[in-house]
Amino acid sequence: MTGPSDPNGSTRALNVxxxxxxxxxxxxxxxxxxxxxxxxxxxxxxxxxSNPQETPR
Known part of the structure; x- marks a missing residue:
């Protein structure tokens, strides 16, 4: 799954x-x-x- 776009228009994957x-x-x-x-x-x-992270609960 791709995440939000960065300012350069690329996307990053979420670790799911x-x-x-x-x-x-x-x-x-x-x-x-x-x-x-x-x-x-x-x-x-x-x-x-560039580095989406799951937030701790």
Missing amino acids: TVAVIGMAFSRDGRPLATTNLTKTLLLWDVTDS
């Missing part, structure tokens, strides 16, 4: 092991929420588009 079935950005475009087939919600810090 199960198919993502939904995703949404917050209004400010910084955190990204994804959900998958196991009904797990993950939050991602995408402020550095």
Whole structure:
């Protein structure tokens, strides 16, 4: 799965092991929420588009 575009127009992959079935950005475009087939919600810090990281819970 590709993540948000960086200023140069390229995309980065999120490290996921199960198919993502939904995703949404917050209004400010910084955190990204994804959900998958196991009904797990993950939050991602995408402020550095070259290195998206899952946020700790």
